[in-house]
Amino acid sequence: MRLAIFGGTFDPIHLGHVQAALAAADACSLDRVLVVPSGSPPHKSGASKAPYEHRFRMVELSCAADPRLEASRLEEPQEGGGPHYTIRTVDRVRSTTSFEDPLRLIIGADAFADVGTWYAAEEVVAKVEFLVVARPGWEAVPTGLTTAPKARIIECFHPASSSLIRHRVKIGGSLADLAPSAVSAYIWEHCLYQI
Numbered sequence: 001m002r003l004a005i006f007g008g009t010f011d012p013i014h015l016g017h018v019q020a021a022l023a024a025a026d027a028c029s030l031d032r033v034l035v036v037p038s039g040s041p042p043h044k045s046g047a048s049k050a051p052y053e054h055r056f057r058m059v060e061l062s063c064a065a066d067p068r069l070e071a072s073r074l075e076e077p078q079e080g081g082g083p084h085y086t087i088r089t090v091d092r093v094r095s096t097t098s099f100e101d102p103l104r105l106i107i108g109a110d111a112f113a114d115v116g117t118w119y120a121a122e123e124v125v126a127k128v129e130f131l132v133v134a135r136p137g138w139e140a141v142p143t144g145l146t147t148a149p150k151a152r153i154i155e156c157f158h159p160a161s162s163s164l165i166r167h168r169v170k171i172g173g174s175l176a177d178l179a180p181s182a183v184s185a186y187i188w189e190h191c192l193y194q195i
Contacts, residue, residue: 003034013062035063062183109138
């Protein structure tokens with residue numbers, strides 16, 4: 001089985017995320033993409049705008065679009081738990097899941113540029129192949145690493161962003177061009193991002 005991890009805050013997940021996961025799956029003939037909402041991301045300042053359970057449910061709804069996508073609770077918050085680091089998620093997948101090497105990590109080009117600042121960055125680089133989602137013609141190169149990461153560029157761009165969705169919700173605008181319809185309905189039903 002060819003496997004990739006796609007982690008993020010997903011606050012909320014949007015069409016760009018879904019398209020990126022599917023583009024990576026198509027480009028690398030992936031059998032399964034674990035879409036992992038982070039319970040406590042170390043790189044984000046401040047709390048998520050929506051609680052973990054809502055973010056996880058929206059990821060679940062988005063994953064219904066394709067059988068290769070699977071919502072995962074790998075980074076579900078634990079009582080008294082600290083931030084979730086990528087190396088721990090990678091090690092957990094490696095120890096509990098059967099897959100064909102390499103284990104892949106789907107990541108945006110902006111986050112890829114910062115890999116050298118991650119906790120245990122060299123270990124992560126040694127254990128995964130990065131599938132870097134970049135805008136056409138745009139490439140990022142991480143610095144601060146002693147070993148060059150194995151990386152493949154996946155060109156896929158959608159103008160959606162989580163911050164734009166949150167803004168649209170505040171002003172009562174349409175989310176049709178930004179979020180899967182089930183996610184949009186969930187946001188309105190649960191009154192998320194309105195304040």
